[in-house]
Amino acid sequence: MLHRRLYQFLIIYSLGLSGLFLIKYTLNLSNYVIPGPANLWATCREVWLRYFFDTGDTLAVAIIGHITSTCLAIFVGIVGRQATWVGSFVKVAAYNVQAYPIVALAPIIFILLGDGFISRLLIAAMICYFPILLSVLGIMAEPVVDIEHFYRITGRMRWQLEIKIRAFENMNKLITVIAGSATLAMAGTIVAEFIAANAGIGYSIRIALYQSDLSKILIALFLIGLSLSVYQGLLEFSGYLAKKKWEVPKGGIV
Amino acid sequence: MAKTAKTYCGLAGLCVFILIVCSSIAMAADPSVEVTYRLKWLFNTSVVGDLYAKDYGFFDKAGLSVTIKEGGPERDAIKELELGYAQFGVASADQVIRARSKGAPVVVIAQLFQVNPxxxxxxxxxxxxxxxxxxxxxxxxxxxxxxxxxxxxxxxxxxxxxxxxxxxxxxxxxxxxxxxxxxxxxxxxxxxxxxxxxxxxxxxxxxxxxxxxxxxGVKFVANSVVTSEKMLKERPEVVKAFVTALIQAWEASLSPENEQKALKLLEKYDKDTTADVRKRQLALTAGFVKPSPGVRIGTIDLSAWKQTEDIMLKLKQIPEPVKVEKAINSSMMEKSK
CATH class of the missing domain: 3.40.190.10 (Periplasmic binding protein-like II)
Structure with a gap:
């Protein structure tokens, strides 16, 4: 799972880089527009360690933001699954708040909370929160009629059991959404750093952009892609383990 | 059947002929050369001369049809020159020196700001x-x-x-x-x-x-007009026409008798700034572009360029000297006198 994620990323990155080199040499462009392999290698040797730690910093914020937003989305999703007034209100609020582009809200967040860790975390969490919430709401509000019917008519249905049934029946969907939203958490953190923070790989990309240094940006993209592939691979593996643990063992004995 | 086909062929041929004649007439009526000019920043007082050249017909008189495009932090005129998206642009000295150190064929043809603001x-x-x-x-x-x-x-x-x-x-x-x-x-x-x-x-x-x-004592060159080596070599008459029109427009825009015209222009392009602020911005900009009456707008201060290169070299922003004088072409400024 993890190794598949990694080699898929390496293939995509290599294809992208080859495409850039093809354009460079076809159009005879200078290293200023598109860096050549030697230039890229020299820059890599110069900045990789610093960028590695910057990416680690960003990934750490993204993971914390991702976990926070996942927990919050599951909590709100469970509350909002009910066909009550509160449930309906939570759903409407979730849909409406999603309509605000986070890039427009980000400057306000930075003015109020400063350009440190909290602002980055909040933006990362906000960007990945809503897609998870909407999926969780969708899953939790949809009854698994065949199974739930049995527990209802026998009077053994409790809310915890209802959630367990719905979560288990939609485990693949949940894992896909949570793993997919990791990309959003990372993107959110990078956007936040790019806009106003003073740390992380997004901040380094901004500096590189000031200096029109595409080779630095390409190295940053490589490290971002690599770290994200590892994180997503680990999430998928965790989901696989969780599903395996919940599954009925062979022979049917629980 | 054969006769009908011949008639259709004849009609198609006639249409093509008419189209060619019409397009030739249109080209003869509008002989202006189309070029794109990428600025370094958004439309504001710092680009008053550029806008003046466009709106008050300086480029038109020079036979140029110029599209002025706003710049911004993610815009890089030098890259656009190389990719052919623009023929002229505005860049700061550090951008030019960095680009030259990476082999970009960029040439400085005029220096707009004599003093860095x-x-x-x-x-x-x-x-x-x-x-x-x-x-x-x-x-x-x-x-x-x-x-x-x-x-x-x-x-x-x-x-x-x-x-x-x-x-x-x-x-x-x-x-x-x-x-x-x-x-x-x-x-x-x-x-x-x-x-x-x-x-x-x-x-x-x-x-x-x-x-x-x-x-x-730190003279770090700011906005300058740049073009590509290819443009300078293949179309020097266009470069000369552009520089001449641009410098004349800058002179006119900062001239006290044209102040109202310049302010009217800024009102059109920079609506978010108040009239009072625009007026004060114009007065200050004039001081940076033409610090004394004897200074000709656009003059390239070679010593300041060399100092900028030395600074960048000392701070290891470029790996080795680029010999910045090779990136400077004052001949167009001389010819535009």
Whole structure:
């Protein structure tokens, strides 16, 4: 799972880089527009360690933001699954708040909370929160009629059991959404750093952009892609383990 | 059947002929050469001469149809020249030198700002900067990666002030840390934000001062007009026409008798700035572009370019000398006289 994620990323990155080199040499462009392999290698040797730690910093914020937003989305999703007034209100609020582009809200967040860790975390969490919430709401509000019917008519249905049934029946969907939203958490953190923070790989990309240094940006993209592939691979593996643990063992004995 | 086909062929041929004739007539009626000019920043007072050339027909008279495009932090005129998206552009000296060090075939054909408008604003009632050593113990705002970082590091290095002596603060477009007094001294373009930020502080009853790097011997070249080596070699008449029209327009736009015309133009392009501020911005811009009556607008200050290269070399922003004089072509300025 993890190794598949990694080699898929390496293939995509290599294809992208080859495409850039093809354009460079076809159009005879200078290293200023598109860096050549030697230039890229020299820059890599110069900045990789610093960028590695910057990416680690960003990934750490993204993971914390991702976990926070996942927990919050599951909590709100469970509350909002009910066909009550509160449930309906939570759903409407979730849909409406999603309509605000986070890039427009980000400057306000930075003015109020400063350009440190909290602002980055909040933006990362906000960007990945809503897609998870909407999926969780969708899953939790949809009854698994065949199974739930049995527990209802026998009077053994409790809310915890209802959630367990719905979560288990939609485990693949949940894992896909949570793993997919990791990309959003990372993107959110990078956007936040790019806009106003003073740390992380997004901040380094901004500096590189000031200096029109595409080779630095390409190295940053490589490290971002690599770290994200590892994180997503680990999430998928965790989901696989969780599903395996919940599954009925062979022979049917629980 | 054969006759019908022949008739259709004849009609199609006639249509093609008419189209060719019409397009030839249209081309003869509009002989202007189309070029694109990419600015470094958004439309504001700092580009008044560029806009003046376009709106008051200087480019038209020179036989040029110029599309002026706004710049911005993500725009790079030098890259656009190389990719063929623009034929002329505005770039700062550090951009040109960095591009040359990576083999970009960019050439400087005029220097718009004789004095760099980049300065630092501070509260004069809490500090004063008569010497760079006055910055010791202060929190100094810089844009990491920007040319203000290079300039400030040069100023500090001249006085042997290290990063332990000052606290460097990473700045963005939001001035809140400066207003909140978390940062003592903040980089601004004297002719744009310098006025608006200064007004806000004065409104709060605070005195302001500016640190001008040129006053401490650091001449770091700002906006200059650039083109590609290919353009200069293959279409020198277009380059000459462009530079001539542009410099004439800048002279006209900053001339006192045309002040109202220039302000009217700025009102059209820079609606977010008030009339009073635009007027003061124009007066200050004139001082940076034409610091004295004897200075011809567009003159390339070679010594300042060499100093800029030396600074970048010392700060290891370029791996080796680029011999910046090779990137400068003053001949178009000479011919435009």
């Amino acid at each position: 980049l300065q630092w604003i501070y509260r004069a009632d809490t500090m004063t900067v008569k010497n760079i050593s006055d910055l010791k113990g202060r929190t100094v705002g810089i844009t990491y990666g920007g040319n203000d970082e290079t300039i400030m590091r040069t100023l500090l290095a001249k006085e042997n002030i290290t990063e332990q002596d000052v606290k460097l603060f990473s700045v963005r477009y939001d001035y809140t840390p400066f207003y909140q007094k978390k940062v003592d001294i903040w980089p601004v373009y004297r002719n744009s934000q310098g006025i608006t930020v200064g007004d806000k502080l004065r409104a709060e009853g605070e005195e302001i001062g500016f640190l001008d790097p040129a006053g401490f």
